[in-house]
Amino acid sequence: MLEKWKIEGLDVKSAFLYGTLDEELYMEQPQGFKVPGNEHKVLRLKKAIYGLKQATRAWWHELDRSLKALGFSRLYADAGIFVAKHADRTMVIILAYVDDIILTGPNAAQVASKKKLFMDKWECHDLGECREFLRMRIEYQGGKTYLDQVPYLEKILKCFGMADAKAAQTPLPTGYKPEPLMELLRWLSSLSTNR
Amino acid sequence: MLRTCPDLAFAVTQMAKFAHNPSEEHLLKSRHILRYLAGTRKYALVYDGRSDTGLYTYCDSSYGDDRSDSDQRRRSMQGYYFSLANASVKWHSKTQTLISMSSTMAEYIALSDCACDCAWYKILFGKLGKPMPYVPIYGDSHGAIFNTQNPVTQKGIKHIEIRYHYIREQIKKGEVKVFAIPTTENVANMFTKNLGPMLFLKHRKQLGIEFYPL
Numbered sequence: 001m002l003e004k005w006k007i008e009g010l011d012v013k014s015a016f017l018y019g020t021l022d023e024e025l026y027m028e029q030p031q032g033f034k035v036p037g038n039e040h041k042v043l044r045l046k047k048a049i050y051g052l053k054q055a056t057r058a059w060w061h062e063l064d065r066s067l068k069a070l071g072f073s074r075l076y077a078d079a080g081i082f083v084a085k086h087a088d089r090t091m092v093i094i095l096a097y098v099d100d101i102i103l104t105g106p107n108a109a110q111v112a113s114k115k116k117l118f119m120d121k122w123e124c125h126d127l128g129e130c131r132e133f134l135r136m137r138i139e140y141q142g143g144k145t146y147l148d149q150v151p152y153l154e155k156i157l158k159c160f161g162m163a164d165a166k167a168a169q170t171p172l173p174t175g176y177k178p179e180p181l182m183e184l185l186r187w188l189s190s191l192s193t194n195r
Numbered sequence: 196m197l198r199t200c201p202d203l204a205f206a207v208t209q210m211a212k213f214a215h216n217p218s219e220e221h222l223l224k225s226r227h228i229l230r231y232l233a234g235t236r237k238y239a240l241v242y243d244g245r246s247d248t249g250l251y252t253y254c255d256s257s258y259g260d261d262r263s264d265s266d267q268r269r270r271s272m273q274g275y276y277f278s279l280a281n282a283s284v285k286w287h288s289k290t291q292t293l294i295s296m297s298s299t300m301a302e303y304i305a306l307s308d309c310a311c312d313c314a315w316y317k318i319l320f321g322k323l324g325k326p327m328p329y330v331p332i333y334g335d336s337h338g339a340i341f342n343t344q345n346p347v348t349q350k351g352i353k354h355i356e357i358r359y360h361y362i363r364e365q366i367k368k369g370e371v372k373v374f375a376i377p378t379t380e381n382v383a384n385m386f387t388k389n390l391g392p393m394l395f396l397k398h399r400k401q402l403g404i405e406f407y408p409l
């Protein structure tokens with residue numbers, strides 16, 4: 001971002017199903033899919049499925065292994081950042097948040113080649129130049145990067161019926177300090193109304 | 196909304212304290228936050244890749260003005276934010292866990308927590324091939340800054356726990372440098388206090404939040 005790095009976005013399809021389990025897990029047969037005559041039997045899981053508490057970690061291990069094969073190494077500073085260093089001291093950086101992947105680097109051709117390798121390995125949606133990440137909208141204009149959450153904000157405002165609300169200058173009224181005294185006042189006022 | 200709105204951090208933290216037992220008062224104030232959001236639809240965090248300012252951080256704390264506690268412990272608020280390419284990349288607004296005996300102690304603790312994050316950023320930037328000589332921290336408490344640079348044990352700071360002396364070591368190793376600035380220039384002020392519109396709007400600009408008509 002600092003040096004006009006291009007940011008490419010990817011979304012891995014059904015990521016959690018790739019994770020391999022390293023422990024013995026069983027599940028009951030789902031309703032409607034019971035094998036006739038064998039209803040009492042349970043299923044042993046070989047791969048992770050959605051809703052499993054181990055699924056996220058299993059997927060991460062799978063991703064880590066595949067990225068290692070592609071020449072990336074994980075940063076110890078952050079488990080979600082992977083870096084591939086090239087001979088000419090440039091690099092490609094992968095940022096992974098579960099199944100949302102961002103690729104970036106100073107050299108656009110290197111990023112594109114790594115992206116292709118990654119897409120050969122995993123089936124994903126190609127989002128092209130990254131315009132949205134974790135519900136944050138990203139815009140590029142005149143060398144600057146703009147980051148906001150307006151689509152999400154509109155949804156919230158609509159949900160609370162505040163879409164046409166009068167704008168306030170600051171988030172809290174000037175001089176307002178929350179006090180626990182309110183509790184006491186509430187209790188006192190409830191006393192007076194009860195009598 | 197907190198992901199792209201550092202200006203909200205303080206207000207939301209204050210309201211979240213009452214999430215377990217809210218009164219009408221708090222509902223009203225929460226709607227005030229939404230009204231503020233409605234007015235800032237066209238604002239975005241703007242990262243300017245051409246500005247070569249590097250990573251720096253502002254750090255501040257208030258002293259004993261947390262009255263929201265029902266047992267009246269009067270703890271202090273601390274806040275800091277990291278800025279890269281002219282806009283904030285990480286911010287923090289939190290009630291300190293222990294009770295400060297002086298504003299110097301509150302600031303000292305805030306500086307120390309800030310130094311921990313600086314160390315992480317230094318490691319990360321080093322691994323990404325952009326090593327930094329040091330991270331500048333800007334604070335507004337001369338007392339706290341003096342204490343970070345001079346290994347003296349005075350009466351006023353004897354009781355500060357060992358882990359908060361982390362900043363002294365970081366300064367000695369040259370990982371961070373602390374600079375003093377006037378209180379009105381300290382942007383981190385908005386993470387520790389409910390500021391009036393004048394200062395708030397001034398600081399918001401420095402956080403990198405700018406008008407952006409689509």
